[in-house]
Amino acid sequence: MRLDRFLPLVLLIGITHCFFFEVVNPSPAGIALEQPEASTWPVQPESAPQGQSEAVSTIEESATAVLEAQIENIQARHDVTQNLDYKCGPKWGKCPMGTCCSSSGYCGTSKLHCRSPDCLIDFGTCDAHRVPKGPPTSEILRPHIGQVPYGPQEIRSCTVPGTVALTFDDGPTRYTGELLDLLDKYEAPATFFITGVNNGKGQIDDLSLPWAPLIERMLLSGHQIASHTWSHEDLSKISPTQRREQMEKNEGALRNIIGSFPTYMRPPYSSCLADSGCREAMGDMGYHIILYDIDTDDWKNDNPSLIQRSKDLFDHALSSGNPATKSWIVIGHDAHEQTVHNLTEHMLRTISRLGYRPVTIGDCLQDPRDNWYRIDNRWPGHKNKKNTPNKKGPKKVVPQQVSVDGTCGANYTCLGSRFGLCCSSVHLCGNSTLHCGVGCLRDSGYCTVEAPSNGDAWDPKSPGRSGKSEGESEFRTVGTAAATSLFLALVVAVWM
Numbered sequence: 001m002r003l004d005r006f007l008p009l010v011l012l013i014g015i016t017h018c019f020f021f022e023v024v025n026p027s028p029a030g031i032a033l034e035q036p037e038a039s040t041w042p043v044q045p046e047s048a049p050q051g052q053s054e055a056v057s058t059i060e061e062s063a064t065a066v067l068e069a070q071i072e073n074i075q076a077r078h079d080v081t082q083n084l085d086y087k088c089g090p091k092w093g094k095c096p097m098g099t100c101c102s103s104s105g106y107c108g109t110s111k112l113h114c115r116s117p118d119c120l121i122d123f124g125t126c127d128a129h130r131v132p133k134g135p136p137t138s139e140i141l142r143p144h145i146g147q148v149p150y151g152p153q154e155i156r157s158c159t160v161p162g163t164v165a166l167t168f169d170d171g172p173t174r175y176t177g178e179l180l181d182l183l184d185k186y187e188a189p190a191t192f193f194i195t196g197v198n199n200g201k202g203q204i205d206d207l208s209l210p211w212a213p214l215i216e217r218m219l220l221s222g223h224q225i226a227s228h229t230w231s232h233e234d235l236s237k238i239s240p241t242q243r244r245e246q247m248e249k250n251e252g253a254l255r256n257i258i259g260s261f262p263t264y265m266r267p268p269y270s271s272c273l274a275d276s277g278c279r280e281a282m283g284d285m286g287y288h289i290i291l292y293d294i295d296t297d298d299w300k301n302d303n304p305s306l307i308q309r310s311k312d313l314f315d316h317a318l319s320s321g322n323p324a325t326k327s328w329i330v331i332g333h334d335a336h337e338q339t340v341h342n343l344t345e346h347m348l349r350t351i352s353r354l355g356y357r358p359v360t361i362g363d364c365l366q367d368p369r370d371n372w373y374r375i376d377n378r379w380p381g382h383k384n385k386k387n388t389p390n391k392k393g394p395k396k397v398v399p400q401q402v403s404v405d406g407t408c409g410a411n412y413t414c415l416g417s418r419f420g421l422c423c424s425s426v427h428l429c430g431n432s433t434l435h436c437g438v439g440c441l442r443d444s445g446y447c448t449v450e451a452p453s454n455g456d457a458w459d460p461k462s463p464g465r466s467g468k469s470e471g472e473s474e475f476r477t478v479g480t481a482a483a484t485s486l487f488l489a490l491v492v493a494v495w496m
């Protein structure tokens with residue numbers, strides 16, 4: 001191979017590579033209002049409370065930097081609508097009415113601008129500002145019933161020896177149905193700390209979305225439902241009014257689904273600092289504040305090659321105690337694929353192997369089930385809506401008997417049977433997604449709503465969406481460009 005023939009082609013490849021790279025990576029100047037969110041939720045651990053990342057500005061002592069600072073100060077004094085770039089935040093002020101302030105400080109109305117908890121609630125409209133239907137729950141009395149301590153005390157461990165309370169935060173998500181299948185398979189009760197409107201998923205009580213049936217299914221399957229706030233804000237960093245709203249809106253939405261709301265809560269980022277008044281406020285609202293004593297760190301290890309670290313953390317912790325005297329509260333997140341498809345089954349097997357049994361938080365604290373929720377009888381919720389008469393005329397009601405052999409349809413319903421709640425398309429009762437999902441017969445049991453295929457509205461990790469961090473996006477682009485160059489080089493080498 002002669003070098004003088006090869007060099008021009010190498011140059012050509014280099015130019016091609018640079019062109020390709022520029023096309024797929026527009027310069028910052030080419031980016032419109034929206035910037036990729038600085039933090040892909042949930043990036044902050046429940047175990048290591050952190051606030052939203054704040055931009056640390058270093059003022060260089062150059063004439064340019066001083067001039068920029070002066071311009072910023074002048075602009076900050078103006079109404080934000082007069083800013084050509086519609087910036088928002090502590091320096092810039094609020095967004096125009098009806099628009100959201102993204103975590104990177106830009107006004108807009110896209111899902112990325114408005115999704116909570118990234119969206120800045122003090123500088124624009126956010127998903128956090130949505131309100132569930134129905135009367136507010138603020139009027140409902142909240143006596144401290146039972147023996148389990150309420151706020152300001154935080155609860156970090158169980159009291160019944162030999163029990164393990166698996167808890168899952170931030171859902172429901174696209175993975176929650178499969179997690180319920182798995183828990184059914186192992187007959188393992190768990191506790192779900194539910195967030196009402198986080199991560200662009202829409203409201204949990206929006207009946208066009210799949211969340212409400214999943215929450216109903218949790219209840220029917222014997223799991224415990226608890227609150228993880230309305231939009232996953234840091235309760236130590238918001239005002240007392242905002243904190244109350246965070247709890248009451250989630251109460252209203254859960255009430256709309258199951259007719260009651262929980263007495264158990266876990267603060268997002270495990271952040272409910274005494275100084276902020278959060279712990280007292282939770283007590284005043286009638287909540288048990290639940291933390292944990294095993295952190296799986298699953299949010300850090302949501303990758304097939306990393307999830308072993310979470311398994312090791314769990315195994316190591318569980319092995320350190322004796323089930324005759326010890327019990328545990330474990331934190332995980334059903335927002336993560338590896339938690340649902342990998343880690344949870346491992347935990348369930350380890351629990352059994354070491355002689356423990358899985359339970360809900362309420363059970364591991366010996367709190368009677370009636371104490372887990374406060375009933376709101378004022379709002380009928382969607383159950384009664386389903387029963388509203390059809391405009392086409394009254395539907396013929398066929399009296400149904402509970403299935404005795406696992407078959408369903410026509411005169412037999414799965415509701416109340418020992419074979420599962422849902423009637424599949426092939427007329428068999430069960431609780432799995434196969435039974436409750438596509439083809440499920442609504443007249444003969446319970447069915448979940450199919451998840452919409454609207455990308456990151458319900459999946460923080462949809463491929464191709466900007467839910468991924470910018471760094472990962474660049475990595476993919478660089479990888480593609482490098483592969484293209486390598487391919488061209490191989491072609492040239494063969495040709496030479």
Ligand SMILES: [Zn+2]
Pocket residue numbers: 042046169170228232268269
């Ligand atoms: Zn959370």
